[in-house]
Amino acid sequence: MAPEINVDFSSVQADEFSIVPPGDYDCTISIVKYDQRDSDTEETFPYLNFDLIIDEGQDYAGSHLFHIASFSPKGNDRAPVRRTKFLLLTLGVELSGPQKWNVDAATKKLLQPDLTGQPVSVRVVREKDRNTGEERARVSRIRGKTQVADSANGQPARAAAAQYK
Helix, strand or coil: CCCCCCCCCCCCCCCCCCCCCCEEEEEEEEEEEEEECCCCCCCCCEEEEEEEEECCCCCCCCCEEEEEEECCCCCHHHCHHHHHHHHHHHCCCCCCCCCCCEECCCCCEEEECCCCCCEEEEEEEEEECCCCCCEEEEEEEEECCCCCECCCCCCECCHHHHECC
8 A cells, every 4th residue: 555645735835947047146066967968979978967055044045056077178278178277176186197096987977086965065156048048047256165275386276266157
């Protein structure tokens, strides 16, 4: 016999989907997946897909935000791989020398370095989805809690270095 489920929706407002409003949020990394898009017509690069959960005590607590950190070297001074390196450094990942990371082949979850549970600060903006035209929330900045020094002068890295355009 199946268990009986008792639910009372009488005080719940129906909402198909809520878009997290613009602002700054403290989040926790739920999972990071490593992937690469397939294409027959253009060169593609691997990326890290971050699933972030807004921490308790804030509006929209428990909501998920997603962020793609690309390893693409294209774009000169604003190359995505530079922003990805900055993010990983703020998460305390040691990046000197060649890296050997572990990924679960079935789930694509990044196992090593394990970033699950790490606290991050994010800035959310609103934008139109370029495929659907629908409004969506986008993480425009994400940082871990580790202070990153600018390798050129040993000073804290510029805040602008972590912003995603």
